[in-house]
Amino acid sequence: KGDIIFEEGDALNGVYCVRSGICKLTKLSANGKDQIVKLVVKGELLGQRSLISDENANLKATALNDMELCFIPKAEIIDDLKKNPNFSFDVLKSMAKDLKDADDIIVNMAQKSVRQRLAEVLVSINDSFGTNPDGTLSVILSREDFASIVGTATESAIRVLSQFKKEGLISTVGKQIKIEDLNGLKHMD
Structure with missing residues (x-):
């Protein structure tokens, strides 16, 4: 609990798969406060956006409780994305859901x-x-x-x-x- 999986700005050399536990993804705002963007649970990936965009991590990942993660190196993930269309589609669906959730958050912040x-x-x-x-x-x-x-x-x-x-x-x-x-x-x- 409280362990940092990766920091905002870290270069990620792969993705993390959550096997158990929950972590929070946060973004540091201009005023120095952490904004929780998402809670990540079993079966979800961490770091896939940075890996695909070939950029440093845009978010910080912190364990909220005891977690078990597996790490999949970048080369292996890229290879799987190229060779396995079902896996690629699942990753795309996950990223599309994250975008939809972000849209909902923006509307909620403004209107509720x-x-x-x-x-x-x-x-x-x-x-x-x-x-x-x-x-x-x-x-x-x-x-x-x-x-x-x-x-x-x-x-x-x-x-x-x-x-x-x-x-x-x-x-x-x-x-x-x-x-x-x-x-x-x-x-x-």
């Missing part, structure tokens, strides 16, 4: 309130990663991480999470969050 964005993040984490046996979200994010994902100040994220608690939408167990009213979060106005 912090409450709506934070509610969407909680629903997304619940849907994508599930819950522990006690009902808490299986991914533990810091309040700073929540703020980074929704593009707001940490204080604002903390305030909105507190409002959600008062409204009975969520409860907390230590640093873990339990969704009490999923429907309420899904229909946030």
Whole structure:
């Protein structure tokens, strides 16, 4: 947890395949704050964009929990891309999905309130990663991480999470969050 897989600006000599665990991809903004761009899970690749564009890493990858990765050298990946059209198509589909997700993030940042964005993040984490046996979200994010994902100040994220608690939408167990009213979060106005 907390280990850096690669830094923004690193030259990547291959791609990483996530075998287990979750990592966050972040981009350093002009004001020196990390913006979480994506959470990456089992079965996904890290570094494929930089490899294909032949540029240094545009993002930083940091483990959020214990992770198992496998590294595939650049020459091997390039060879697979050339020889295996199914693999090439899968990589293209993955990159197209990332672009679509980026489009959605841009629209959300411009048109939705912090409450709506934070509610969407909680629903997304619940849907994508599930819950522990006690009902808490299986991914533990810091309040700073929540703020980074929704593009707001940490204080604002903390305030909105507190409002959600008062409204009975969520409860907390230590640093873990339990969704009490999923429907309420899904229909946030």
